[in-house]
Amino acid sequence: MSTHEVLNSTGETMDCLFQDGLIELCLHRDPCNEIGSISLNELESFAAALPTLKQPAHAVIIYSDLKPGFSAGADLRELYERSQQMQKEDAVQGVREFLERIHRALNIIDSTPFTTIAAVHGVTFGGGLELALACDLIIADKTARFAFPELRLGLIPGFGGIPRLKRDVGNAVVRDLLLTGRSFNATKAQQSGLVSQVVAEGEALRAARATAAQVAKFDRQTSAAAKQFIKSIPYDELRREIDIFCDLFSRPAVQAGLKKFVDSKDAQPYLP
């Protein structure tokens, strides 16, 4: 597909619309935008289109069309089922390849010269939070909750979450989210420096569009230079994160944690 087609496409897990210099990526995979292989394919196509865009653009908004929230993170059912079909070494290698692919996509989104805005509501957990953290701004409605629950499974966040969170907020906040697995509401997230604006329920996308319209008033080259100057990509830590994740993933405790998740009768077993 051409860049124009990718940026005006309807996918299985996300749709993209490019209009008047604004690119909107709408996530819509039930039940809560779990990120598995299909989501990754589509996210990769979206990310790959950004650097090749020839027409003028100023902003990207990523949002969810689903009531439960922005994204519950990685598709743990797919992760478990695939790992069960492979030898341990192959499963770890498969996880590493998945992580390297999503890191490449998120690094492109992170470093794109356009101003990127995550408009979030409800569950913004794990990989969902990591996707939001790749954006320049997070605008949250009052229903939003943020968490890194990975330690409950014996893992760390694997989509770049720790280095990006550390880039944006104090280390004590990172430790709080990471080491307790607890969730922050939007107000707490704003007080911590994670969220730039908190708006009423259902208003995040409208506020993100208003912000994008403001961004459009500025010279694009200047905005891009400002972003490049202030928002460095922590490549070394991102690489290290993949290594740590893969080391942890090879342990039996992780498989047990994933099995417990898959076997759970709860409709949303990744939640506390």
Place this chain on the structure above:
Amino acid sequence: MPTPDQTLNEILTLAATHFKVAREKLCPDDDFFKALGIDSLQTLDLLTKLENHFHVELPDYELQGVTDFRTLAGKIQARL
């Protein structure tokens, strides 16, 4: 600061309103999962509503195993 009974009453009213359940059908010792017909995702929604209403933080781990309104009210009261 509200009394424990006031806190409990506010929780029951808030839960009834938000989840569209008749207030008089909710009792302090009810299992709120059953009384409100909510899953863990909606419980997070309730948690957010309570935090915003009472201006408190309720760490998820403090609510593990909490299933009735009275115990929930105690957890909130302890942070007011």
